Amino acid sequence: MKFETPVLPYATNALEPVISQKTIEFHWGKHVQTYLNNLNNLVSGTPFENATLEEMVKKADGGIFNNGTQVWNHIFYFNSFSAKRGTQLSDKLMKAINESFGNLDAFKKEFDTQAASIFGSGWMWLVKDEKGKLSIIKASNADNPIRNNLMPILTADVWEHAYYLDYQNKRADYLSALWNIVDWDIISERYANYNPIELKKS
Numbered sequence: 001m002k003f004e005t006p007v008l009p010y011a012t013n014a015l016e017p018v019i020s021q022k023t024i025e026f027h028w029g030k031h032v033q034t035y036l037n038n039l040n041n042l043v044s045g046t047p048f049e050n051a052t053l054e055e056m057v058k059k060a061d062g063g064i065f066n067n068g069t070q071v072w073n074h075i076f077y078f079n080s081f082s083a084k085r086g087t088q089l090s091d092k093l094m095k096a097i098n099e100s101f102g103n104l105d106a107f108k109k110e111f112d113t114q115a116a117s118i119f120g121s122g123w124m125w126l127v128k129d130e131k132g133k134l135s136i137i138k139a140s141n142a143d144n145p146i147r148n149n150l151m152p153i154l155t156a157d158v159w160e161h162a163y164y165l166d167y168q169n170k171r172a173d174y175l176s177a178l179w180n181i182v183d184w185d186i187i188s189e190r191y192a193n194y195n196p197i198e199l200k201k202s
């Protein structure tokens with residue numbers, strides 16, 4: 001049994017011009033597929049062979065952790081966006097943003113500033129703790145807040161493969177453009193309910 005390749009929830013050109021079709025084809029079509037292939041090969045014959053993706057992210061180390069977390073993170077990242085424009089935060093999410101960061105613009109600025117400062121490859125996260133309080137955390141390489149019992153709400157992939165074709169070295173431009181494609185309906189739902197990311201096996 002191997003994890004099946006998940007389906008991208010929109011057309012490969014749906015996020016243009018913020019993320020080009022070419023970037024989606026390489027990032028989703030090649031990079032994510034490689035992580036998934038690696039994961040399927042690595043778990044064979046290990047105690048994680050029948051584990052869920054979330055169990056791997058929470059408990060594995062080494063190659064299974066790195067590839068499993070990269071798969072999880074990318075599904076979460078690509079499912080943060082849509083071709084819809086003008087979606088709005090729920091009242092509850094807006095209230096939590098205001099309590100932690102002052103207002104939405106201040107949150108975006110802090111998120112982008114911290115993400116731009118990640119040295120090398122990594123992920124920027126907006127997370128919720130068990131009391132509903134929001135905070136932002138930086139992570140290097142492959143890491144995921146669920147390992148620390150924090151609920152991911154939003155993420156930005158700051159590995160160069162996420163933006164180099166479209167923005168070259170200008171990571172800050174990529175980050176500020178991402179806000180134009182964030183689907184706040186999805187992000188608000190994540191704040192309200194945790195829905196584990198799982199992959200089908202066949």
Ligand SMILES: [Fe+2]
Nearest residue numbers: 157159161162
């Ligand atoms: Fe990536």
